[in-house]
Amino acid sequence: MKSKFTFGAVLITAGLVYLFVSSVEQSAATHVSLDTLLEDSGTYAGRRLQLGGCTVVPGSIQWDQFRHRPEFLVTDGDRRLRVRYRGNSVLPDTFKDQAQVVMEGHYDRGSDHFDAQVVFAKCPSKYEGQDYQGHIDAMQSQG
Amino acid sequence: MIDIGYFSLCVALAFSGWAMVAPLVGVRRGNESLIRSGERAFLAVCALITVAVIALWNALLSHDFQVQYVAETSNRAMPLIYVIAALWGGQEGSLLFWNWILTIYGAALVLINAKRYRRLMPFAVPVVAATVFFFTLIHLFEANPFVRLPFTPADGRGLNPLLQHPVMAIHPPTLYLGMVGMAVPFAIAVAALWSGQLDQTWLHAVRRWMLVPWTFLGAGLLLGGKWAYVELGWGGYWAWDPVENASFMPWLSATAFLHSAMIQERRGMLKMWNLILVILTYALCIFGTFITRSGIIDSVHAFARSNIGPFFSVFLILILVFSISLLWHRYRELRAENRLESLASRETAFLLNNWVLLGMLFAVFWGTIFPLLSETFTAEKISVTAPFFNQVNIPIGLVLIFLTGAGPLFAWRRTSAESLKRNFTWPGVAALVTAALLVAAGIADLYAVMSLALCAFVLASLFTEFHRGTQARQRTTQVGYLRALYALLAKSRRRYGGYLVHLAMILLFVGFTGKAFTVEREVELGVGESVQIDDYTVRYEALAQSEDANKTAVAAALSLFLDDRFVTTLMPARHEYKSFEQGTTEVSIFSRLREDFYIILVGWNELQSAKFLVYINPLVNAVWVGGIVFVLGSLWAMWPTARDRRLAQVDRRAMQAVGSGATTLRP
Numbered sequence: 175m176k177s178k179f180t181f182g183a184v185l186i187t188a189g190l191v192y193l194f195v196s197s198v199e200q201s202a203a204t205h206v207s208l209d210t211l212l213e214d215s216g217t218y219a220g221r222r223l224q225l226g227g228c229t230v231v232p233g234s235i236q237w238d239q240f241r242h243r244p245e246f247l248v249t250d251g252d253r254r255l256r257v258r259y260r261g262n263s264v265l266p267d268t269f270k271d272q273a274q275v276v277m278e279g280h281y282d283r284g285s286d287h288f289d290a291q292v293v294f295a296k297c298p299s300k301y302e303g304q305d306y307q308g309h310i311d312a313m314q315s316q317g
Numbered sequence: 318m319i320d321i322g323y324f325s326l327c328v329a330l331a332f333s334g335w336a337m338v339a340p341l342v343g344v345r346r347g348n349e350s351l352i353r354s355g356e357r358a359f360l361a362v363c364a365l366i367t368v369a370v371i372a373l374w375n376a377l378l379s380h381d382f383q384v385q386y387v388a389e390t391s392n393r394a395m396p397l398i399y400v401i402a403a404l405w406g407g408q409e410g411s412l413l414f415w416n417w418i419l420t421i422y423g424a425a426l427v428l429i430n431a432k433r434y435r436r437l438m439p440f441a442v443p444v445v446a447a448t449v450f451f452f453t454l455i456h457l458f459e460a461n462p463f464v465r466l467p468f469t470p471a472d473g474r475g476l477n478p479l480l481q482h483p484v485m486a487i488h489p490p491t492l493y494l495g496m497v498g499m500a501v502p503f504a505i506a507v508a509a510l511w512s513g514q515l516d517q518t519w520l521h522a523v524r525r526w527m528l529v530p531w532t533f534l535g536a537g538l539l540l541g542g543k544w545a546y547v548e549l550g551w552g553g554y555w556a557w558d559p560v561e562n563a564s565f566m567p568w569l570s571a572t573a574f575l576h577s578a579m580i581q582e583r584r585g586m587l588k589m590w591n592l593i594l595v596i597l598t599y600a601l602c603i604f605g606t607f608i609t610r611s612g613i614i615d616s617v618h619a620f621a622r623s624n625i626g627p628f629f630s631v632f633l634i635l636i637l638v639f640s641i642s643l644l645w646h647r648y649r650e651l652r653a654e655n656r657l658e659s660l661a662s663r664e665t666a667f668l669l670n671n672w673v674l675l676g677m678l679f680a681v682f683w684g685t686i687f688p689l690l691s692e693t694f695t696a697e698k699i700s701v702t703a704p705f706f707n708q709v710n711i712p713i714g715l716v717l718i719f720l721t722g723a724g725p726l727f728a729w730r731r732t733s734a735e736s737l738k739r740n741f742t743w744p745g746v747a748a749l750v751t752a753a754l755l756v757a758a759g760i761a762d763l764y765a766v767m768s769l770a771l772c773a774f775v776l777a778s779l780f781t782e783f784h785r786g787t788q789a790r791q792r793t794t795q796v797g798y799l800r801a802l803y804a805l806l807a808k809s810r811r812r813y814g815g816y817l818v819h820l821a822m823i824l825l826f827v828g829f830t831g832k833a834f835t836v837e838r839e840v841e842l843g844v845g846e847s848v849q850i851d852d853y854t855v856r857y858e859a860l861a862q863s864e865d866a867n868k869t870a871v872a873a874a875l876s877l878f879l880d881d882r883f884v885t886t887l888m889p890a891r892h893e894y895k896s897f898e899q900g901t902t903e904v905s906i907f908s909r910l911r912e913d914f915y916i917i918l919v920g921w922n923e924l925q926s927a928k929f930l931v932y933i934n935p936l937v938n939a940v941w942v943g944g945i946v947f948v949l950g951s952l953w954a955m956w957p958t959a960r961d962r963r964l965a966q967v968d969r970r971a972m973q974a975v976g977s978g979a980t981t982l983r984p
Contacts, residue, residue: 178660179660186673190676190713193680193712194683194709196708197701197704201701201704202699202701205692205697224702237920240919240928241920241928242928262930263551263552263930264902267900
């Protein structure tokens with residue numbers, strides 16, 4: 175009895191492990207910072223990437239006719255990269271100048287731009303991590 | 318008023334400290350009044366935290382913008398309901414809200430069950446009190462909602478318009494009532510381990526206290542999905558985002574517990590396992606909060622890195638270390654009373670159910686922390702994106718549906734071959750017929766066919782359960798079919814409420830299966846032009862602009878025709894909120910039983926031509942209906958019958974007799 179049960183458990187676990195491993199391979203996206211990507215673009219070209227730590231350069235968003243798929247520049251404070259949004263969904267409403275963005279897609283070495291399939295822009299929650307002084311300044315400038 | 322709030326928190330800290338210590342000292346010294354004192358102290362803590370919450374609400378409602386939190390999360394133009402909801406809209410407020418719900422649950426435990434589970438209380442109350450103590454420490458030292466600015470802003474910043482939606486107002490409280498509530502089953506489990514009271518008492522206690530948060534958690538998850546669907550405009554309702562996963566995982570382990578608890582109840586097996594599940598559920602809730610608030614994992618929900626991450630990780634480690642050492646200590650007393658007798662038994666089905674649910678939990682957990690793991694162990698940080706979760710969870714889900722149908726068809730201990738044949742025949746036929754019909758109708762997606770066939774299997778299995786039960790009742794009581802059915806449902810609420818929840822799961826899976834058939838189209842239309850998609854024709858009529866105090870809006874009016882008959886006017890829009898410099902996308906949805914016609918206004922040009930995204934989402938409404946059935950089924954299962962109430966009264970009287978020293982209870 176015990177051995178039948180153990181056998182079943184092992185079988186199920188093996189099945190799950192196989193499922194995991196194959197699915198990870200198919201959907202993995204490597205995180206890179208802008209710095210790493212541009213420094214080492216050979217390694218990263220052709221792989222699905224998740225590019226984070228960038229903000230949208232103010233004034234760089236070029237919308238198409240119907241504000242669906244823009245081209246824009248991102249920066250990490252130092253370097254810049256041109257991005258083309260290729261996804262189907264409407265971009266999140268948080269996407270605008272200076273928004274913090276995380277993008278999934280591929281880097282096109284030939285034309286030095288990033289083809290983004292997904293763009294996440296920082297969620298509009300109120301859990302801001304500013305310090306007290308930063309808050310005061312923000313309040314006063316608005317006030 | 319605000320200083321009252323802060324002051325209350327200080328006093329609450331002291332009282333919760335007493336509530337932690339007094340019962341433990343009391344039980345060691347046999348001093349019953351110390352224990353009671355600790356319990357009363359906890360009730361006082363609940364009152365004090367309530368005072369703090371009222372103070373914050375008062376500040377919000379009176380627009381006291383000198384309070385930093387009020388200035389951040391509300392403004393004068395916000396509708397009342399969202400000013401109220403701002404209590405949980407920001408970091409500090411939501412932590413206070415969490416603490417408040419925790420004290421309410423704890424107070425309920427003390428008030429409702431103090432007499433019934435007398436021997437567990439001196440250990441359970443300190444556990445809850447310790448959690449409250451922890452949260453109150455955070456309020457006082459790290460995330461104080463009552464901080465004042467050195468000046469008074471004329472107006473607050475307000476809540477982001479994306480969050481100003483009715484469903485979004487109730488989603489956090491519902492979710493919190495779920496996540497926070499898991500502290501009570503945890504406290505009872507720890508109390509059982511600590512006190513050595515490892516008979517069936519703790520199991521009964523935990524099961525009742527687990528059902529309530531489990532229901533809220535499930536409802537909260539679906540409410541979040543509903544909000545995402547109607548408000549965010551990407552056509553879906555679940556993205557496998559880390560924060561979503563964080564609240565899904567405890568629901569899975571709680572579900573596993575609710576099932577394996579039945580094995581322990583019947584056969585005295587899986588005692589250690591059940592305790593582990595309860596502890597795991599609570600640990601996952603704390604872990605979830607940790608992920609959400611610390612910024613350690615990137616997420617669309619992710620809030621900026623704050624300083625409270627370390628608090629939660631330390632707390633989590635303490636909980637785990639403490640629980641594991643208790644389990645280790647009591648290991649020998651948790652031996653099973655019986656053994657598995659046959660593979661063809663309900664026990665086996667339930668065990669498999671647990672394995673599968675935990676498999677799903679592990680998959681979700683793995684996928685969620687993969688970036689952290691890969692960063693620690695390899696040079697690169699790698700995320701697994703949504704396809705991973707779908708690819709892994711769909712097969713697991715299919716096995717789960719099968720077990721949902723198969724479980725009731727097995728008998729406890731051992732099912733005879735004739736029973737197996739008899740029980741599985743009709744459901745099996747239902748599955749095969751469904752599969753055949755679907756394939757004949759041209760449906761080629763293997764998973765979709767399997768899913769719907771298995772749903773049919775479960776429906777047939779449920780139907781046979783209800784039917785046989787009603788017939789059996791009819792034989793003994795000689796009443797009509799409907800009366801017998803009602804009596805059946807009314808008497809065995811746990812069982813039939815549970816079956817209703819299974820029915821809800823089937824509805825959910827049917828809804829999920831519909832995603833395999835989603836139709837997605839981009840259309841560009843000039844004014845007056847129309848386009849045909851499936852059975853629908855949609856004609857773009859006009860673009861209209863409007864403005865009010867809060868926002869400017871541009872809406873497109875479209876006429877929707879189904880099979881050439883006019884159905885409705887759709888008005889997808891874009892709103893630009895003045896104080897937030899940000900727009901929202903207002904989706905327009907036409908719902909019918911079969912599917913949703915879902916349209917988004919992407920943009921327009923100077924000629925007033927516009928671009929739209931259209932999704933046809935088959936079967937999606939099964940998800941929302943399933944959600945309602947889930948809550949109803951769960952309520953039914955929890956609702957005490959008249960007999961339960963009578964028994965509880967007998968219990969109370971017995972406990973009182975013992976408590977007063979009049980008699981002693983035989984073990």
